[in-house]
Amino acid sequence: MKYPQLASFPELLSQLSEFDAIIDVRSPSEFAEDHIPGAINCPVLDDQERIRVGTMYKQVNAFEAKKVGAALVAKNIASHLEQHFLDKPREWKPLIYCWRGGNRSGSMAHILAKIGWPVVQLDGGYKNYRQHVNTSLPELAKKVQWRVVCGTTGSGKSRLLGALTEIGAQVLDLEQLAEHRGSVLGYLPSQPQPTQKMFESRIWEVLSTFDFEQVVFVESESKKVGNLRVPDSIIEGMRASPCIALELVLEERVALLMEDYAHFVSDPAALNLQLDCLLSLHGKERIESWKNLALQAQMPTLVAQLLELHYDPAYRRSIDKNFTEMPGAVKLFQSGIQDADFTATANAILN
Incomplete structure (x- = not known):
């Protein structure tokens, strides 16, 4: 040759x-x-x-x-x-x-x-x-049998996806591929997001490895993860697929978020800059009170208020509007936030 x-x-x-x-x-x-x-x-x-x-x-x-x-x-x-x-x-x-x-x-x-x-x-x-990539990505997405992991912010959806991956399940972790946690406070300070094209290449690479006879687990994302847009073919498939509702008590949700957002816990000034993004939704008075909680190192109180007053209502609106199969979701109560706890939940899902 x-x-x-x-x-x-x-x-x-x-x-x-x-x-x-x-x-x-x-x-x-x-x-x-x-x-x-x-x-x-x-x-x-x-x-x-x-x-x-x-x-x-x-x-x-x-x-x-x-x-x-x-x-x-x-x-x-x-x-x-x-x-x-x-x-x-x-x-x-x-x-x-x-x-x-x-x-x-x-x-x-x-x-x-x-x-x-x-x-x-x-x-x-x-x-x-x-x-x-542009041609095959929608074709691959249509073949996937999605199982959508839903749950309020801090319920451990990303950790559950990680546990599912560890025990051999097929997972598309969009937040991991986008290097962003998907919320207004979700940017990772040491990890700039990839370009849109790179994000799509990463999704294509993962989907290309899947056995389409088996289900694929994915988190209930919105259309954008940080600055990146999730391909329409994936969003459409997810939103019409069976859901798994993950539930965790408020105290443990707060503890989990304190771990996952340790960079904000240790840097209240950086957190307060991000809180300004919520000004139009919550008004100056509430934002100032949240900023004071951060500066006074009252992070558990601040996180609980953010969940109850911002994230939980936004989550419910989004789920009710976009995920048509949520009313019939399988409900799973997550007991504890240690790795072993999420592994147990992952095994329960597969078994």
Whole structure:
């Protein structure tokens, strides 16, 4: 077989695990926005170099731009060879792609193939992969037998999903994939959210591994998780599916949230900045009283009030409006908030 070989993403889908490396040669900013799951970034032009060459194309001419671009690409490929590939054996098989499967991936694929590696270049590049995700994600979502875990804020839905995963159940944890806890106070300070495209890639990757003869557990999310939009096909499927209602007493809900939101417990000023987002819903007087509770280290009282006056009413409105199967939900009372307690509930669900 002649290398480098060209292949489209749908053709390669069942063979991805056979590649020893998936190499994305686009610039770091392109890679950060989204990439094929498991890919590594070996840019043949970095962000500044790409701008430089692109500007020459527009302001000078294509010939001059190609000369400069070729020199940069050759230098960068040589660097990647020295840093990453010199120890690879003859049978090492990489998949290489860029934006459209053109010059950038072609240059890397040509050199690696000349060395003797069985290189495959992704025909159509990242654009081809992205089209596949956009097309197949709704198709995958329609095959899923959803079981929707419902419950008021602090009832431990995310912990239950984690426990279900640990005992081998199929779980789509949208908040984990979105790196956000789904509420107005749900951002994680040390974890910026992925881009919308990356979020969709992560969902596609998880759904692609599922056995559609088995049920999939998911949390009763709204249409957005932080700044990210849950794909319509998933929302529509969830909202028409059987529900599991998880219940936990108020005191333990408060204790659970104090653990999960420890970054706010230790930083009342940061919490108070977020509370301003609720000003239009609760008015200045109530928000100020909540801020004072935070500053006075009365966090259990503040959390209880937030649950009773904000989160619980909002949850009930959302569930009543959006989840048509909730009236027939299986009700489960969660006893305790330790890992073993959630494992027991997860086993009860599966058994």
